[in-house]
Each structure stands twice: as structure tokens, then as C-alpha cells.
Amino acid sequence: MNVDVLIIGAGPIGLACGIEAEKANLSYVILDKGCLVNSLYNYPKNMTFFSTSDRLEIGNVPFISHNPKPVRAEALEYFRRVTSSWNLKTNLYEKVNSIHKDNGIFTVGSDKQSYQAKNIILATGFYDLPYLLNVPGEDLPKVKHYYDEPHPYYNMNVAVVGAANSAVDVALELYRKGAKSVTMVVREEEISPRVKYWVRPDVENRIKEESIKAYFNSNITKINESTISIKTPTEELEIENDFVLAMTGYQPNFKFLKEIGIEIGTDEFKTPVYNPETMESNVAGVYLAGVICGGLKTNTWFIENSIIHADLIISNIKNKN
Helix, strand or coil: CEEEEEEECCCHHHHHHHHHHHHCCCCEEEECCCCCCHHHHCCCCCCECCCCHHHHCCCCCCCCCCCCCCEHHHHHHHHHHHHHHCCCCEECCCCEEEEEEECCEEEEEECCCEEEEEEEEECCCCCCEECCCCCCCCCCCCEECCCCCCHHHCCCEEEEECCCHHHHHHHHHHHHCCCCEEEEECCCCCCCCCCCCCCHHHHHHHHHCCCCEEECCCEEEEECCCEEEEECCCCEEEEECCEEEECCCEECCHHHHHHHCCCECCCCCCCECECCCCCEECCCCEEECHHHHHCCCCCCCCHHHHHHHHHHHHHHHHHHC
């Protein structure tokens, strides 16, 4: 298949790029190794977005939700409707394995077929690669790096690793939905200052009354079938445990970027090199869109302020043509 633009990532920003390509009469295809808006699909089932529905709209398709801030199910329905309304060309469950450039043309190999493209847009986000604990036992089935809903953890002893928004939300929900015990293991000395201001007092009060047990300046050192080992500043503990939910955050696929030839900055956030006026990387014809542009600083870019990337990229490609 030969296209003007090959878009990797069928999330909201990848879809926005597809819409702009449609409007510009450019041939394109959107590939994703998972389902449509795969990252949103992997969000907790009862999650509510921070943004209001109107701020998430793309392609002039209205986003109507029951409340100002939509929930996960409404977002999935909306982006399915956007895709069908624009008849976007998406190839889902198709993983990209290689990208090579020769004489200004990219050859892209997936696990299903081969493509040739004049331009590549990387809108791959960061949700596919969790930070690992790197401790013995992390490969046990009881260890989860994604949280779905509280029901499976009813009457179970659950350890939640992390102190940011995801970890705090999970710990509070498990406590309120009947987990036998909820233990937070926090590497830092306190709950993250970035936790939502209306949630932080809630979790701090639950910790204070010991409804949720928290170990600060601490780490899990080993995970067993029925216990976990925790190293605190004063002692080493072994406590009963049925599940470990490692809410430690996620990172972009830097290895994939480097294989393409994209330079990674030397700053603490490993920000990829790109032109903010065109979103083109140091590799001519390869563009970055969405949260991947922030490197490890994953709260810099999100759906509502990344939508503009699609217009910048397609406008630059049109001008080149």
C-alpha cells in the first residue's frame, strides 16, 4: 500500500491527523497495535475525564455527554462515532515492526503487511510501557500495571504502589468497595503534591485513621504468592497480600523512536527533538503528535491541547507537496 501519510496510533490525536489528511485529500492509513483509542479503552471502567466534553471534540463532531465531564464509556462511543462519520481508514490490531527510509520514501513493515509512505506521523502516546518495579515476583499474575474496576479485589489484601493521582484514586476506590485491606507503598515521603486538590485531603485522612495503611520512603523488595516484602526506613516487613497494583506511571517507547533515528534530548524528561511550528522531528518526513512530544513529562500534552498538532502537521505536508 502506498500512501502520502502513514499515522501510527489510533488514539484521539491520531484520528485528528486522519481527519486533517481527509480534508487535505491526502492518502493515508492509521495503524494501531490495539483497538480504536486503545489507551482510553484501558482506562478504569468508571473513570471520569478532567476535561469537559466540548474540549475533546475533533472533526466538528459534537460530543454530547450526560454531564459536563464525560466518562470512559461516553468517550469510547464518541470516538467510534467520529471514526465512522469521517469513514477514517484504520487498520487495528496491526503492530508496526520496522520503519526504513530510502530515497525519501519510508517503508513500514507491520506484522500483517508492508507500506510505503512519503510521511510518517507518530501519535503513539505513552500508555503501553509501564514503569516496572524490577523486583522478584513481578511477573506473577497477581501483579497488575493497569487498573480496571474494584470488583475483582473485594475481600482481598491489595497493595497499591505509587502516590500520584492514579494510585490515590485506586486506593480510595478499593477501600470504599470492600477490599479486606489496602496498603499504599510510596517511594516518596508524602502523597504527591500533584494529586487533585479535592482528593488529597480524603486520602490523607484515610491514612491518618489507618483505614488505608501507608508506608512512605518505602519500596517493595519481593513479591510472593501470598505475601510481599516491604523495606521501610526503619524495618523490613512481610505482609499478607493477594494483589499488587503498580500505579507507577508509563513512558513513551524511546527504543522505537531511536530506531527510527529520532534524537532524544539530554534533559531530565528525555524530550524528543522536533520543530514546534511544524511538529517535524529531526528525521525529515517524520512528525510527532500528542503526548509523545513531552517525553517523560506526560502531563505537558493531553487531548485538548494536542489537537492542534494535526493541523500543524498536515499543513506542513501540504506546503511541502
